[in-house]
Amino acid sequence: MARVVFLLIPSIHLLDVAGPAQVFSTAADLGHTYKLVYVSAEQDVATVQGLPLRAQTQWPELDADDLIVVPGWRGPVRMPDAGTFARLRDHHATGGTLAGVCAGADALGRAGLLDGRRCTTHHTVQDELARLYPKAHVVRDALYVADERVVTSAGVASGIDVALHLLSVRHGPRAAGQVARTMVVHAHRDGAARQISMMFRHRSHVDETVHRVQDLIDTRFTERLPLSLLARTASCSERTVTRLFRDATGMTPLAYQTVLRLERAEHLITQGATTETAARDVGYEDARMLRRLRARTGARATR
Structure with missing residues (x-):
């Protein structure tokens, strides 16, 4: 059973978590074996929208089939410690895939995973991402970008597109289409589509x-x-x-x-x-x- 591990950072956006979580939860309902895990430095995680989330503080043992998703947040916030960034790097080094939704790209950048890679984020903070990580190639106005098992997205609703993309890569477009129809998503959008x-x-x-x-x-x-x-x-x-x-x-x-x-x-x-x-x-x-x-x-x- 593959795990989807959500790294929850304080002041997180609910939809950045809920969108991808709903995709993988629906995929599990349709017969694909996914277990959703939520981890954070503390059990109670504040959200921008006011609804608190509960997470576990211990990371599960991961293998290459598992996914790590870093949802976006409203900053500035207290970032994870150096050990967490090392964990992100190690997961990628052992063949794992990571996805950053909106500001989640910043966490991947701090882990050194954007250097030399194509990436994106919400159109309002693309310039800031390029300034913080000059070795990264920031793709302007894209819904999501995948580069060597590092996937970044514009955030908010595009987190759903990222999760559908990952399902399509793993199980084929038919499986992603089934999930999209179940979720009443009009269409699985191409990552190259413009954000607006x-x-x-x-x-x-x-x-x-x-x-x-x-x-x-x-x-x-x-x-x-x-x-x-x-x-x-x-x-x-x-x-x-x-x-x-x-x-x-x-x-x-x-x-x-x-x-x-x-x-x-x-x-x-x-x-x-x-x-x-x-x-x-x-x-x-x-x-x-x-x-x-x-x-x-x-x-x-x-x-």
Whole structure:
């Protein structure tokens, strides 16, 4: 049975703990053998939201199949002692995986696990992370980044994405999808997705029919999605799905898909991809359409 050990630091954020914990707890309910363990320097751990948590003060014996998760907190706080950081380093050195949610990346940095690795954190403190750990490569505006069994994330809800990613790596995408559906998570987001993306900006409405259409577009935006397919997904006519989508989001389904493609292509280009490669990756047969879209939106010059 694999253990998921949560290192709880005072002034911790509840969702940074609860999101990943719910993922692995649900995975256990569905037949994957996980045991959740919560450790801290003291039994009672204060949370930012006011609900105290109870943890054990002794670490279990760990092996390479076990995970350590360090949820984020609101600082400045009293950090773990040097022995705890040594424990984090030792777990990685023996083949174990560690995940830092939001400010949890700071604890991994203090343990020396970010040096020479790609990492991320919440967009409001990315500059601070880069300043504290100049040997790390901070990836801007990513939901999560995995590099040699060290995973870091933007925090809050992205802790769920990290946990689903780890499940997918261990048990395959079907298992992660089962957990996501059980948790009523709309989609397992790619770690490279922007922290503040189109998927978030146009999800504040309450039209469940449009949400179903958006779910389809979000997960298959690189494909050709005829309006007839969207209409079948929405169980209504093509004219109705267009009207409902425009009323809820202010744009047509095609315009929404186009922005998702452009947003993803921009991310790929900022990470070093050529315009031609990015165009293919987001579903365009050649780069001419992508160049026109980027020029129209004032994007950076093409490579």
